[in-house]
Amino acid sequence: MSARGERRLGAALVAPAGAALALVALGPLLATAWLSLRHRVPVLGEDRFVGLANYGALAHDARFLGALANTAYFTALAVALELVLALPLALALHHAGRGRGGIRAAVLVPWILPTVVAAKLWALLLQPDLGLLARIWPDGAGAVLTRPRLALHAAIFVDVWKTTPFVALLLLAGLQAIPEDLARAARVDGASALRVFRSITLPLLRPAILLALLFRSLDAFRVFDVVFVLTEGGPGHTTEPLSLYAYRTLLRAGSFGLGAAISLVTFLCVVAIGLAWLSALGERRPAEAP
Amino acid sequence: MSVAGVRLELESLAKSYGGVPALRGVSLSVGDGKLVAVVGPSGCGKSTLLSLVAGLDAPDAGVIRIDGRVVNDLSPRERDVAMVFQSYALYPHMTVRRNLAFPLDVAGVPRREIAARVEEVAALLGLAPLLDRRPAALSGGQRQRVALGRALVRRPKVFLLDEPLSNLDAALRLGVRAELKKLHERLGATFVYVTHDQAEAMTLADRIAVLRDGALEQVGTPREIYGAPATAFVARFVGTPPVNLVAPEVLGLPEGPIDVALRPEDLRVSREAGAAGLAARVWLVEPMGSETWVTVERAGARLVARCEAAFDAPPGAPVRLGFDPRRLQRFERETGRRVVPDRPG
C-alpha cells in the first residue's frame, strides 16, 4: 500500500469514532448552544430568541459567580489531592510483587461503587448527629457539613476517596510503560531510590500525570453526584457547583435557555482547562518520528 | 540454502520530512548478490534510504527498481524485501519459533512448510535450542540472530540491514561480523547494509556508498574508497586512525587553496638526531601491540603516524617527519573535492 493509501486507510479508521462523536455528542452540543441564545421555558410556553441576554444575566448573577468559584476550588483541591495521594499508591501497586492483584482489586472498589452509594455512605458517616465521625469528634469533622465554609471540603474529601484509585490506575498504566532497565541503569549509576524516582520515573511519568490531571480536572469540574447527595448545594449555595446550578435551572426551574447558557459556560471552562493541559502535554511530547 | 540475488536500482531518490531534506537525489545500483554498505555519520539519511527501499516510506521523487521492476507504489509485502532492525524489533509476545514463522504465516505459507523452513533457519543460525523462548529471555547476540533468522526465513530478493551489529558488545560484534560475511557469501543474496562503522563497511562490503547530508559522496569498492577518496569527507571517514588532513604548509609545502591528506601509515617518524625531514615534537604515543600510533605536533597541527611496535619516545621529544609526496592527496579547501594530480590546480 502506498503512503497515500495508508493515509486514506487512517482516515477510514478514524472516521467511525469521529462519526460516533459527532452524532451523539456534537449534535446535542450545538443544540444546546442554540438553546442558550433563546429564552425558553416550556412550562410557560415561552420560546424566543434573545441573543446573548442569558450570558449577560449570568455575568451579574451572584449565585453563578459563587458556583463558578466553588467549582474551581473543588477542582483544584480535589485534583491536587488525588494526584498527590495516587502517585505513591501507583508506585506501591507497581512494585508490590506477590499479592498486587489483591491490592489492586481492593483499592478499585471505592471507584467501582456507584457514586450515589459512595456519596450516601459518606453522608451517613458525616451525618452531624448520628454519623460515625460526629460520634468521634462531635464538633470537629463530624459537624463539617453544617459549616458553610467547610462543607465543600467534605465533598472534596469524598471525591478524593472515590477517585484516587482511578488516578492511581492511570499512573500505573504510565509506570508500566517505563522500561525497567532505565531505573536499573540509574541505580547502577549510583542514584538513590529517591533520586531515581525524581530523575527517571517522574519525568517519564509526566505524560501519564498530565493525562490524569487532564481527565480528572475536566471531570471534577463537572462534579454533581457527590455534592447532590451530601449537601444539595447548601447551606446557602456555599457548596453548589456549576453543574448543580445548571441542573436546577434546567430541571427544576425549567428555564432551558438559561440552563443551556450555564452548561455552555461550564463547557467553555472545561475546554479552556483542557487546552491548557493539552499545551502542557504537547510541549513535553517529543516530535513524533515520521 | 541459498537465495537468488537480484539487482536493486535507485534513481534520484529524494525525501524530506516536514521541509527538512533527508535524501537529495540519491542514485545507486546494487548488483545481484552483492553487499553494498551504506555508511555515513548519524543523520545522514542512511535509515531513510532503507525505509524507502523497504516501502515503509514513500519517496518524494525518484524511482526504486527491484529486479528491473519499479516498486514505488508497492507495499512492503509486495516488494519481497526483508529487514533487520537496529533494535531487532522482535515481537515480545511471541516465542522465537513464532517470531521466525511470522513472515511466512503472514504470507500464507502452508503450516508444514513453515515448520520446515523455521527448522532450517534455526539450524543454520544455531537457534534450535531457543525456539520456545520469548525474546525477553535471550541474550543480545541471540536476539540479533533471531532477527537475522526472521529475515532469512523468507528467502527474499533483497536484505536490508539497519546497523545490525550496533547493539552488540565489541567482542561479539567481530564474531557476528565474520558470520555475516560467510552467510552472505553462502546465500548470494543482495544485501544493503547500513552502518556508521567504517570498519564494518570495509570488511563486509563489495561496494561502499558514503552518504553525507542526504547526498552520495562516493560509491566504490572498499579499496577505491580508501585509496582514492573522492572528497576530504570520505577520506576522513574511512581508515583507523583517521587520515591526516592539514594545510599544505604543515607538511612544508607551498601555501594554496587546498588541504592535503596523508594516511598515517604513509608518515614516517624518526628519532635519529640529524635525520632528514620536518622537525616536530611527540605529543602522544599509543602502543597498539602490533604497531604503535604516534601523534606529533608541528606548526600548531597534530599528525598521526603508524610506526613499528618498538617505537617509544617521551612527550615533547624532538622527531623528524618524512613522507613520499606521491602518497599525498589534495582536496579543494572550499568544496572538499579531490584535486586530480594531472590537472593543474
Place this chain on the structure above:
Amino acid sequence: MSPRTAWTIALPYLAFFLLPLGWLALTSFWPDAELARPLPSHLTLENHAAALAGGGLARAVLNSLLVSGATAALALALAAPAAFAIARLGVRGGRALLAAALAVSMFPPIATAAPLYAALRAARLLDTLPGLVLPYTSFSVPLALWLVTGTFRALPLELYRAARVDGCTPLGAFRRVLLPLAAPGVATAGLLVFVFAWNELLYAVTFLTSPSRRTVPVALALFGGEFRDPFVVLAAASMLATVPVVAIAVLFQRRVVAGLTAGAVKG
C-alpha cells in the same frame, strides 16, 4: 522499591479505602430501625432479602453488565483502530481530533439529556438497552482514544515497521503485533469505560422507563419511598451488585497483565 516498601505504602491506603467499605458492608446487615445506634443489637439478612425481592436487582445487575460490557467493547472497537491510525498512520489532524473528542465528551451530561432524548425517540431506541449503549459509547470513546493512542505511541516504532516488512498490511500489523502488545493499556481503557457506564445514572433514568430494563444505579435510586431513605437496603443492594463487578475487574486485569512482563516490549 522493594515489595516490602510497596506494601508498607499500600497498607494505609487499604485502610483508607476499605474501612468505609467495611462499614458499608456492616451496615448492610444492620437492622433499619437501629441505624442511628453506635452498633446494632443483632445482624440481619433482611436487607439483602429486601434488596433481592422481586428479582429487580438481579435483573438490573444483568442489564448493567450487558450495557457496560457492550459499551466497553464498542468504545474499544471504535477507539482502537482510530488510535492506531492517529499514532502510526499519520492521520492529518489527529491531534485536533483527540482534542475535539475530549472537548465534546466533556459536555455536561445534563445539558445533552433533552436533545438526546428526542434523538433516541426518533430512532425508536428509547427504553432499549442499545439506546443507552449508544450515548455511553460516544461519551467514552475519547477516554479510550486517549489511553490507547498513548499506549500505541509507547510501543517502539520499529515493531510496526518490522511487521510491515514481514509482509503485514497496516491492519495486519495492527491486529497481529500492536494490539496484543497494547493489551494492558487497552484493558485499562476498557475497564475505565466499563466503570463509567456502570456508574451512570442520569441518562439511564431518563432514557429507560421499563422496570425490566433498569440498570444498577437506577434500581438503587428507586429504593425507598418519598421520605424514607432505607440506607441499609441500599447498602445491601450495592454490596450484592458490586461483588460481581469487582470479580470481573480483577479477573480481567490479571488475565491481561499475565504473560506480558514489563521490559519485554523493548526486546
Place this chain on the structure above:
Amino acid sequence: MLPSLRALAPLLLCAALAAGCRAREDTRSADRLVLRYQPLGPDPAPFRALVAAFERESGVEVEVQALPNAADLAHQLLVTSLGAGGQDVDVFVLDVVWVAELARAGWLADLSDAFPPARVREEFLAGPAGAVVQGGRTFAVPWYVDVGLLYYRKDLVPEPPRTYAALAAAIRAARAEAPGIAGFLWQGRQYEGLSCNFFEALWGHGGAALDGDRLRLDTPAAREALGHLRRLVADGLSPRSVVTAAEEDARRAFQEGRAVFMRNWPYAWPLLQDPASKVRGKVGVAPLPGADGPAPGALGGWQLAVSSRAPAARRAAAIRLVAHLTSPDANAVLAIAYGRNPARHASYEDPRIRAEAPFIAALLPRVEAARARPVTPYYMLAADALQGELSAAVSGLRSPAEALARAQAQADAIAGVER
C-alpha cells in the same frame, strides 16, 4: 479467521441487545396505558392488585413505570417527555406544587367532565382540591395527602405546646429532666423540605406568600418567620445539625430518643412504633405551634393527572384509571397497605381505615387544616432561589431580611421576565 470473528463480537453483542429489546412505539392502542408513579412502599403487591382489578374490569392493560423518589428527577422526567411532545406516558403523579405549572403549560388533560370542580371541592380535602382546580377547571385528582405534624415526647412533655413560646419553655423544662437532650428537630437542609418548614412558620406568624400569581416573600411576617427559624438554631433550641437535616435525619435522631420535639410527616409514625424504636409508646402527635396558637401544616402528597398528549380514546381510558385509583376503595388500600393519608373526607370515616389504620383516621383535623404552598405557575421556578436564601439565613450566612430581599428579587426577575 478467529480474530476477525473476535473483532465482530461487539457488533454481534449490540445486535443481540437490540433483538432483545423492542423499540417503544408512540402509537399504542387505546387498550394499553402507561402509568408513572413513585413506588409507594417495599411491597408492590397491594398496588398491583389494585391495578389488576382495573385491568379486569376495563379490559385495558396498564404498564406501570416507576419514577425515582427524588422529586427533582421525577419532575425532570415528566418535563422531558411531555415537553418533547411525547405520548409515552398517559397517567402520572404530580406533586401539589407542579399542578399549576404543568396545567399552564397545557400538558395536563382537562378532567372537568369526569371530575367537575364543584364535586372535587366537595369530596376532597380543601388543600389538595385547591391545588388541582385551576381557573375553574380540574387538571388532576388528589391521590393521597401529607401534612406537617409536631411529634413530641409524651414522657417529657405533659401537654403539646400551642405556641412558639410554649415550645421553648417545654424544651427547657424537658432538659432539666433529661440533660443534653436536643430540643426541636426539623428540616433545614437546602431543599424543598426547608421551604415547607418556612411556610409553616410563615403561616404560624399569620403571614401569606401569595398576591394573585405573584410570590410575596419580603414581608414583615416572612422576616419574623425566618428570624424565628434562625433563632431556634442560634439559641440552641434546635441543634446546629438541623441546617443539614432532611426528614430521615430528624426521624432517626428522634427515634433514638435524642430530642424532645420533631416536625415531620405522618410516615414517621409507624417507624417510631417499631419494636426496636427507643421511643415506642412515648410519642404524641399534635398540630404545629404558631405565634399565637396552632399553625396549619404544609400540604404534601400526590395527585394523578392525564397527559393532554394522549389521543382521545386513550385519554378516556386513562380518566377511568384515575377514577379507579382515587376511589374510596383505593383510598383504603393506600391507607392500610402503605400508610398514605386519603385525600377524601369520607375515607376518614371508612370503618376499614378506622380499624386498621387508626393513626391515619385520627389525622383528619390535621389534613383538613393543611395548607398548600403557594399555588402559582411560578412556584417551581422560584423554589430553587428561595431554598438557597432560606438556607443561607438559617445557617447564619445572611440576615433573614437580606435573604428574603434577595429571594424576592430573584422571584420577581423570573416572573417578570416570564410575563
